[in-house]
Amino acid sequence: MKLKMLYSGLKTEIDIIERELETALNSSSHFLNEASLHLLKAGGKRIRPVFVLLAAKFGQYDIQRIKNVAVPLELIHMASLVHDDVIDDSDLRRGRPTVKAQFNNRIAMYDGDFIFARALDYMTNIETPQAHKVLSNTMVEICVGEIIQIEDKKIVDQTIRDYFRRIKRKTAVLISSSCELGAIAAGAPEDVTRRLSRFGYYVGMSFQIIDDILDFTATDKQLGKPAGSDLMQGNVTLPALYALEDPMIRPLIEQTINGPITEEQRQQLLKAIRKSSAIKRAGDLSDQYLAKALKEVERxxxxxxxxxxxxxxxxxxxxKF
Structure with missing residues (x-):
């Protein structure tokens, strides 16, 4: 089953958000319009808006109000992707050329800034000060996370704690904020809002760990980019951290990080990590976060x-991909 089938009941609301996203990305600049719509048309799961909508169901649900939170959160996610691709020098995302590949780094950076600014503009329709505080803190955390990822690049001897602090800011914070802001915008009770925020955090941590596992286990076609790309860009993720404990695999990882590597070396690395215990160990940790998320839902x-x-x-x- 595809993810979108699971929230097919929200199709009308998602369609509204899609139209709002297109409106939000419209500007007087031809380059900005083309770059922004290029990213929008590449598609996406719209996970963050979906969590906004679902969380809002615990309060006074009004799509005309809730969309003013759902749209900014998806815009922030999109802007971070544009900037990520510049930082990582990535030419492909979801099997399509990135904004920086389609245009250039300068346009991509300004496009990302423009999308961030439009997110803030949309939030002005929400008068609740707490919502603005949550959103601003979220944006700060995302930026800090990106800097930390740059600082940690190509560092082999790092800890699981280092990895956690990165993915918390890279992924979990935005999903957590999506749940929290949906609840705040709908006027849900404070205890419910806090629980939804924790649910989003745990789901986000599990989601990112799985994403990092798939970078090694999925095919190039499934990923829309070469498998092992994270490591080739110098990002040491959880499966790689576990695999580094194996003296037979460690040289392969160090070789990949310091690159460039040949296609034969890439395949050798992928085969070694897929056969190791690293994948299962990382999956077990993802399951622990998932169990915590489900516990929050129960309550x-x-x-x-x-x-x-x-x-x-x-x-x-x-x-699985």
Whole structure:
């Protein structure tokens, strides 16, 4: 089953958000329009808006109000992707040329800044000060996370704690904020809002670990980019950290990080990591976060939407590509 099937009941609201995203990305600049719409048309799971919508169901649900939170969160995610691709010098995303590859680094950086700014503009429709505080803190954390990732690049001797602090800011914070802001915008009770925020955090951690596992286990076609790209860009993820403990694999990882490597060497690395215990160990850790997320759902008030939260969390934490 595809992820979008799990939230097909929200199709009308998602269609509204899609139209709003296109409107938000419109500007008087031809280059900005073309670059922004290039990214939008590349598609996406729209996970963050979905969590905004689901969380809002625990309060006074009004799509015309909630969209003013859902759109900014997806815009922030999109902007971070544009900047990521510049930093990582990535030419492909979802099997399509990145903004920086289609245009150039300068346009990509300004496009990312423009998308960030549009996110802030949309949030002005929400008058709740707490919502703006959460959003600003989220943006700060994302930026700090990107700097930390740059600092940690090509460092082989790092800890699991180092990895956690990166993925918390890279992925978990934005999903957590999506749940929290959806609840805040709908006026949900504070205890429910906090629980939804924790749910989003745990789901985000599980999701990113799985993403990092798939970078080694999925095919190039499934990923839309070469498998092992994270390591080739110098990013040491959880499976690689575990694999480094194997003296037979460690030289392969060091060779890849210091690159460039040949196609034969890439295949050798992928085969070694796939056969090692690193994949299962990383998967077990993802499962632990997923279990914590499901526990938070159990403690939420009775609401039909709880099943959707569970189904989507399980999909995200168990997906194969």
């Amino acid at each position: 939420l008030p009775d609401n039909p939407v709880k099943k959707s939260l569970v189904d989507i969390a399980l999909f995200m934490g168990k997906r």
